[in-house]
Amino acid sequence: MVFRCGACSRLVVYCRMSDEPGAKGIGAVYVEKDAEG
């Protein structure tokens, strides 16, 4: 994961958690800057 967001070191990232259509498939993931990737 590339953190190109200034001084940020923690993010809540909204993403698709499943293929369920619409809002039901959307979730949020808490990410810290030193996360792998």
Place this chain on the structure above:
Amino acid sequence: MGFLGININKKYGGLGLSNIDALLVLEEFAKVSSFVAWPIFESAVGPIKAIEHFANEDLKQKVIPEVCKGNLFVAVSMSEPHAGSALTDLTTKAEEKDGNLVLNGMKRWCSGAGHAQG
């Protein structure tokens, strides 16, 4: 001074007041300075509310009290090149692999990222 986490549960260091209370305070700060109001916004309606509502207790205890104390800002990343504020259009995926969540996609910007810190 207690302006962070106005509508956050008291057990996490917030004041436990209503959403309306938080927004009224936020409005007054925003009239004077949007820079000063921003952390209040983030702790009252931003990603911290998502953590308070949906995260497991360990994450709540790790993050929310530090936000209420003013020690931590958490940014939020939603919009994508082809998905604005309609989150149902998101294409960034989270998939579980080997016990970890792997996120794959592209975000356009991160609200609050310039102020979020470690």
